[in-house]
Amino acid sequence: MAKIVLAMATTHGPQLHTTVEQWQLRVKADKAGKHPFRGKVYSFDELVALRKDEGLDTKSSMDAQRGYRARCDVGMEVLADKWDEVKPDIAVILGNDQNEIYETEQLNPPFMVFCGDKIPNYMQSEEKRAQLPPGIAEAEHGHATETYTEYQSVPELAQHITNTLMDRDFDVTVSKVWPKAARNGASHAFGHIYRQVMRDNVVPNVPIYQNTFFPPNQPKPSRSYEFGRIVKQAIDSWPSDKRVAVFASGGMSHFVIDEQFDRSFVDALGRKDKTALTSIPLSILQSGTSELKSWISLAGLLEDVDAKMHEIDYVPCYRSPAGTGTANGFYWWDLRD
Numbered sequence: 001m002a003k004i005v006l007a008m009a010t011t012h013g014p015q016l017h018t019t020v021e022q023w024q025l026r027v028k029a030d031k032a033g034k035h036p037f038r039g040k041v042y043s044f045d046e047l048v049a050l051r052k053d054e055g056l057d058t059k060s061s062m063d064a065q066r067g068y069r070a071r072c073d074v075g076m077e078v079l080a081d082k083w084d085e086v087k088p089d090i091a092v093i094l095g096n097d098q099n100e101i102y103e104t105e106q107l108n109p110p111f112m113v114f115c116g117d118k119i120p121n122y123m124q125s126e127e128k129r130a131q132l133p134p135g136i137a138e139a140e141h142g143h144a145t146e147t148y149t150e151y152q153s154v155p156e157l158a159q160h161i162t163n164t165l166m167d168r169d170f171d172v173t174v175s176k177v178w179p180k181a182a183r184n185g186a187s188h189a190f191g192h193i194y195r196q197v198m199r200d201n202v203v204p205n206v207p208i209y210q211n212t213f214f215p216p217n218q219p220k221p222s223r224s225y226e227f228g229r230i231v232k233q234a235i236d237s238w239p240s241d242k243r244v245a246v247f248a249s250g251g252m253s254h255f256v257i258d259e260q261f262d263r264s265f266v267d268a269l270g271r272k273d274k275t276a277l278t279s280i281p282l283s284i285l286q287s288g289t290s291e292l293k294s295w296i297s298l299a300g301l302l303e304d305v306d307a308k309m310h311e312i313d314y315v316p317c318y319r320s321p322a323g324t325g326t327a328n329g330f331y332w333w334d335l336r337d
């Protein structure tokens, strides 16, 4: 049977692929929008007032930002080196879409297992890039390839995962072709793994999409957890000698950083606290922070695995005194006996 040899959880946001000067482009959007934070929604100025005692002026100084950026580079390198060392044959990647392969208004499945043969990767057209919010197009190289590229999927495993989920009364969407309306190839949650962790030496893999982000059909954390548990049963029962890696891609708190929340989340993840992870209210798991549901699925997947979580780094990349930005983190579990 197939064997899981490695698990990794990593953030994947644009700040990992842009300079601190380019981070400032996002501050413009931060000021224009309203942002979920600890169950409520605030304007930029309201966040500055609310968080005035947290020292965010200093924590978002340009010097501090350069420090965060350097630590993230090291974190990504260490994660990629670990990948190189373990050399899994194939991967199963838990991630999400942000209006990249699905037009949210048109179709947005809660869970989708890609069962096709090939996964494309390519940049968006200039026309589509022009529609992106500030500071996003600048990061595209971090997950999208300049020229059209195709990666091999693992349709037999994808089909087996689907069958196992359906057998356990977990109805999922499948796609055997890349969605025709896709504005680019693999969504950034997946492209980040291909480019930054696998360093473009992409092994055959199964992309599994979860709608963490967009109401009204976001799965609850308990559902995300159960999903991961069943995916593990599927991998374990797949008749193959492949050594498998599993990934959770997304998070951590953003677009408003909440270190306290991230720390308690990671703590629960490390000690396999199912109750804590599955009782996080949906009001907290909104916007970019919602992507941690892919990590909750990974927690379900690792429920009965006896492997220790390793933290490479946790870096709260503040870009403004309102506490906006993305908290980045890099984690792995070695499951080789």
Ligand SMILES: [Fe+2]
Pocket (backbone or CB within 6 Å): 012, 013, 098, 188, 189, 250, 251, 291
């Ligand atoms: Fe994302």
